[in-house]
Amino acid sequence: MSPHGYEEIDHTADLALRVWGEEFYSLLDHSAHGMYHLLGITANHTYPVEWMFMIEDGSRECMLVDFLSEVLYLCEDKKFVFNKFQYCHNDVNLKVHATGFQKVSMKRTIKAVTFHNLEIKETEFGLETTITFDV
Amino acid sequence: MTGISINQFSQRSDFEWEIPTNFRSDMRVPVRVFASRSLLLDALGGKSILQAVNASTLPGLVEAVMVMPDMHQGYGFPIGGVAATDPETGVISPGGIGYDINCGVRLLSSRITLEEIKDWVPSLATMINQICPSGVGVGGDLSLSKAELKEACTKGAQWAKTAGYETQEDIQFTEDNGCLVGADPTKLSERALERGRRQLGTLGGGNHFIEVDLITNVYDDQAARVMGLQKGEIAVQIHTGSRGFGHQICTDYVRRLQKTIIRFGFKLPDKQLVYAPIDSPEGRDYLGAMRCGANFAFLNRQLLANKVREAFEVVLAGRVDHWQLSQVYDLAHNIGKFENHFVNGEKKRLCVHRKGATRAFGPYSEGLPVAYQEIGQPVLVPGSMGTGSWVLTGTGRSMERSFGSCCHGAGRVMSRSQAKRKVWGEDLLKQLVKEGIEIRAGSMAGLAEEAPQAYKNVDQVVESVVGAGLARKVARLSPLIVIKG
Numbered sequence: 001m002s003p004h005g006y007e008e009i010d011h012t013a014d015l016a017l018r019v020w021g022e023e024f025y026s027l028l029d030h031s032a033h034g035m036y037h038l039l040g041i042t043a044n045h046t047y048p049v050e051w052m053f054m055i056e057d058g059s060r061e062c063m064l065v066d067f068l069s070e071v072l073y074l075c076e077d078k079k080f081v082f083n084k085f086q087y088c089h090n091d092v093n094l095k096v097h098a099t100g101f102q103k104v105s106m107k108r109t110i111k112a113v114t115f116h117n118l119e120i121k122e123t124e125f126g127l128e129t130t131i132t133f134d135v
Numbered sequence: 136m137t138g139i140s141i142n143q144f145s146q147r148s149d150f151e152w153e154i155p156t157n158f159r160s161d162m163r164v165p166v167r168v169f170a171s172r173s174l175l176l177d178a179l180g181g182k183s184i185l186q187a188v189n190a191s192t193l194p195g196l197v198e199a200v201m202v203m204p205d206m207h208q209g210y211g212f213p214i215g216g217v218a219a220t221d222p223e224t225g226v227i228s229p230g231g232i233g234y235d236i237n238c239g240v241r242l243l244s245s246r247i248t249l250e251e252i253k254d255w256v257p258s259l260a261t262m263i264n265q266i267c268p269s270g271v272g273v274g275g276d277l278s279l280s281k282a283e284l285k286e287a288c289t290k291g292a293q294w295a296k297t298a299g300y301e302t303q304e305d306i307q308f309t310e311d312n313g314c315l316v317g318a319d320p321t322k323l324s325e326r327a328l329e330r331g332r333r334q335l336g337t338l339g340g341g342n343h344f345i346e347v348d349l350i351t352n353v354y355d356d357q358a359a360r361v362m363g364l365q366k367g368e369i370a371v372q373i374h375t376g377s378r379g380f381g382h383q384i385c386t387d388y389v390r391r392l393q394k395t396i397i398r399f400g401f402k403l404p405d406k407q408l409v410y411a412p413i414d415s416p417e418g419r420d421y422l423g424a425m426r427c428g429a430n431f432a433f434l435n436r437q438l439l440a441n442k443v444r445e446a447f448e449v450v451l452a453g454r455v456d457h458w459q460l461s462q463v464y465d466l467a468h469n470i471g472k473f474e475n476h477f478v479n480g481e482k483k484r485l486c487v488h489r490k491g492a493t494r495a496f497g498p499y500s501e502g503l504p505v506a507y508q509e510i511g512q513p514v515l516v517p518g519s520m521g522t523g524s525w526v527l528t529g530t531g532r533s534m535e536r537s538f539g540s541c542c543h544g545a546g547r548v549m550s551r552s553q554a555k556r557k558v559w560g561e562d563l564l565k566q567l568v569k570e571g572i573e574i575r576a577g578s579m580a581g582l583a584e585e586a587p588q589a590y591k592n593v594d595q596v597v598e599s600v601v602g603a604g605l606a607r608k609v610a611r612l613s614p615l616i617v618i619k620g
Contacts, residue, residue: 010550012181012208040580061406062393069386076379077330107578109271109340111382112234115389115406116210132210134234134382135341135551 005030008038015110015133022126024060025087031064031131032071036081038133040107043081047102051080055094060120063094064129068113071098079103110135139184141176144168150603151536153199159188161404164196169537169603170204174595177548178206183213189404190218194412195225197478197485201537203492204599205546205591209233211407214491214547217540222473222486226410227418229392229425231488233469234385236428238343238376239310240515240543241436241465242526243443244363245370246457249349252369252615255450256347260573260616262446263345267439269338269620270577277438279332285320287335288380291430292465295437302462305437307504309465310494313433315472319423324387327424331380331431336438340577340620342585343375345443346517348524348612358510358528358609362463370612371460372517372524373439376469381428388421413486422471429470436465463526464513468493468543475501476538487538495529495541495606514606518545518593520574520585520619521567524612525597532604541605545593554589555580567617576619585619 005026006019017034021027051074055066074080082100089095116132144152147167152175154166166187168175178184183206190212191200197219206215211230218231252259268275279287287294292306292313306312320328338345353359353366364370377384392409395417403409411417444460451458471488478485496503496512503512511528518524522545533539549557560579563586567574576582600606 008552010552012550013214013547014210015551058394062390066390069390073326073330106271107580111341112386114210114230114234115393115409117405117407134210 004033006034006037009130011132014135017131018128019131020123020126020128024127027120027127027129028064028067029085031068032082032085035068035072035110035133038108039075039110041075041081042104043101044104045101048099049080049102050099052095052097055096057091057093061115061118064120065113065115065118067096068131072110072113075103075106108135139179141179148603150599154188161192162188163193164191165199166191166202167199168202169599169605171595171599171602174204174591174599182208183215186211186213187216189408190216190231192404193218193220193226193228193408193410194401195220197221197483201540203540203542204596205491205542205544207547209490211405212490215542216490217492217538218488219476219485219538220413222413222484225413225486227413227421227471227486228408228410228488229385229388229421230407230409231490232385232425232471233490234382235376235469236381236384236425237432237467238469239432239436239465239467240517241373241440242463242513242515243371243440243460244463245368245460247369247451247455248367249369251455252451255454256573256615259347259446259450260575260618262450263443263616264575264618266442266446267338267345267618268336269618271340271620273337273620274333275336277335279335281328281332284328284332287434288320288331288427288431289318290314292433292437295434305440305462308462309433310467311502313437313465315426315429317423318426318430320427322420322424323384323427327380327383327387330383331378334378334380335431335435336442337378337435338375338439338620339378340581343620344520345439345618346372346614347616348372348614350610351613352611354608354610355528361506361510362513362526362609363461364463364526364610371443372515373436373443374517375435375439377428377432378435380431384424384428388424392417425471429467432467433465464515466493466515474539476534485538489540491543492540493543494539495533496539497529497531497534500529500534500539514541516542516544516593516597519587519590520617521570521572521587521614522593525593525608526610526612527597527600527606528609530604530607533606536603537605542596542600545590545596547589548591549589551584554586555583558583558586558588572614573616581619
């Protein structure tokens with residue numbers, strides 16, 4: 001198993017990641033880092049950034065897609081690359097406080113995070129899922 | 136492995152196969168595959184047929200879910216999939232259209248010969264690459280206000296005409312005259328508008344490209360003459376779509392429909408297949424927004440075509456007699472549209488989803504430009520980089536068997552990571568240059584992902600659609616210049 005909490009798996013046309021974590025928040029962390037890996041990000045560590053956003057409460061799958069879609073948007077549009085996420089969940093939403101650095105470049109575009117066969121499964125180590133990205 | 140074998144198909148002809156509805160209890164219509172035996176066997180090693188079976192479970196489908204020979208695994212629907220639903224009882228599924236709404240191809244013809252252009256090919260490649268914004272995260276030089284973008288995505292390519300970017304000829308030779316009626320910008324999110332307003336006139340990355348080609352073979356003299364294609368002359372292909380604007384529209388609605396699907400009480404075989412009844416608030420909202428995305432893409436290709444024309448003028452004016460480029464056709468291969476088709480001898484209005492499939496209307500079909508009434512609609516089938524591309528025409532048979540649809544390209548056989556493991560970008564670049572192709576690419580890794588080895592043989596794909604009677608060959612093109620983001 002990769003120590004990063006994610007590994008790229010083959011998909012004929014698009015990109016896919018197998019991601020795991022001890023609990024939901026570490027699954028979110030590893031998913032974001034895996035997506036940055038697919039994007040081929042380089043960041044400027046002399047320019048720290050900080051951002052807060054909210055994800056609407058819902059199924060874990062919907063929250064995962066919403067979270068990654070937001071992280072992707074912030075990377076493409078605001079040029080933010082986060083290395084740390086802090087979470088606060090209530091009945092209405094998940095508040096995310098993200099810190100990281102300014103993006104310098106990325107090697108590819110991801111069009112979207114899909115729901116294709118998305119199911120977060122419980123394993124003896126925690127949670128695991130496979131995410132397909134449209135590229 | 137998907138557990139589907141060739142024995143589970145009934146063979147209708149050498150190039151047409153069907154999986155009956157008794158294959159799986161939740162199928163509502165059969166799955167009809169247009170492919171040679173060899174391409175079908177290859178496809179059974181992947182998940183595209185299984186995805187077509189999943190798509191066949193959607194409510195209100197008519198006749199069959201069709202799959203073209205360039206099929207490959209997608210998300211939800213397979214790439215190469217066609218599905219038509221009844222507007223009264225059926226549904227619209229954003230996953231059946233895709234994130235890159237109206238990703239499509241535009242073909243331009245010229246009177247320039249290879250002899251005339253050969254000394255200027257490198258300069259032309261550099262100029263096109265310089266003028267046409269391409270690559271990861273690259274914005275355009277046109278920045279619209281949100282109000283301007285709303286107007287642009289309502290009018291599509293026709294907005295370009297009012298802004299002085301388009302000729303009447305371009306509009307006439309664009310599918311649906313470059314504008315889907317019913318686009319409703321009030322159904323767009325603020326984020327979609329924000330992403331779209333700086334991306335008009337940009338190529339993007341991935342498999343999008345601009346190619347300058349040589350017409351190497353003509354198979355149908357009459358059709359080629361009508362389209363302005365002549366052996367030994369130069370043509371240009373532009374392949375791109377609706378950029379971040381379309382991606383955001385699809386993201387917004389796939390997400391919204393995850394919530395509403397629960398009330399229809401139907402268990403989806405794949406969450407990406409979420410849908411809304413066409414005649415529902417959600418369905419109408421998605422259609423209004425999706426048409427904005429489609430119109431954006433028509434306009435995007437128009438603006439890029441103008442930039443390519445500018446590059447031709449800068450490099451070739453005064454050096455060749457006729458440097459101008461004329462539009463042959465512009466078509467969509469990721470789209471959902473209402474069209475009239477005959478079902479069991481009765482004319483019916485249907486909502487046709489095409490995902491990685493091209494409209495291929497036969498002669499005298501509704502909506503064709505007058506010039507193409509006799510020959511049928513031009514069908515543009517780009518091959519992989521460094522191989523060849525095809526120009527075909529739609530047929531009466533495609534109207535009968537595939538809701539007037541055909542293949543859209545070569546279709547991938549190798550994943551991107553496999554391609555990168557097997558092909559070294561720098562080596563591929565050297566090989567293509569040795570073959571006389573000028574390449575301008577954003578990254579070597581991106582080039583390797585799009586290597587010819589990662590795709591099916593486009594000639595075999597075309598033989599299948601021609602063999603199935605869905606299209607007729609008109610011309611084959613070979614690349615001279617490839618610009619990739």
